[in-house]
Amino acid sequence: MKTATSAGLLLYRDRNGLEVLLAHPGGPYWRKKDEGSWTVPKGEVLAGEDLYKAAFREFVEETGFHPRGAVTPLGSVRQAGGKRVHVWAVEDDWNPETLVSNTFSMEWPPRSGRIQAFPEIDRAEWFDIATAHRKILKGQAELLNRLELLRQAE
Structure with a gap:
């Protein structure tokens, strides 16, 4: 059963x-x-x-990486579909070429009767903040703004 709440980590x-x-x-x-x-x-x-434990668990499941850096809460945002997303910023570095993601299964192509497995995430990349604002889902863009404000205050 899906929930209207998710949690994640934003590495920077x-x-x-x-x-x-x-x-x-x-x-x-x-x-x-x-x-x-x-x-x-x-x-x-x-x-x-x-x-936070859910955010950490999900990050590891989707990337294969265990972040160890300083953690700062960024609060939550509501995405267009209504899902509430709670996010923590973590200062750390990681090579996304080592990505190992968990998978999900679905019928594909539709109405074919064939069940196929797909990675939860197929790639990860580092983006400068301006590019990240163009790439990120609209409902999560506020998280980038919050991270920028926190970094400016340091």
């Missing part, structure tokens, strides 16, 4: 300016989509689960 680093790690959703519906389709690695919060 400073390499001649702020960069963030975004994930591209896997599966056939997202294959040809780019700008406005990238996301913070996130996923479903299980009943009774601590939000």
Whole structure:
């Protein structure tokens, strides 16, 4: 059963300016989509689960990476479909070429009777903040603004 709440981690680093790690959703519906389709690695919060623990678990499941950097809460946003997304910023570095994502199964092509497995995320990339604003889902863009404000206050 799907929940209207998810949690995730937004990795960031400073390499001649702020960069963030975004994930591209896997599966056939997202294959040809780019700008406005990238996301913070996130996923479903299980009943009774601590939000940060869910965010960490989902990040690891979707990337194969265990972040160890400083953690800062960015609060939550509501996406267009109504889902509430709780996010923490984590300062860390990671090579997205080592991505190992969990998978999901669905009937594809539709009405074919064939069940196929697809990665939750098919790739992840580092983006400078201006590019990230173009790539990220509209409902998550506020998270980038919050991260920028926090970094300016440091």
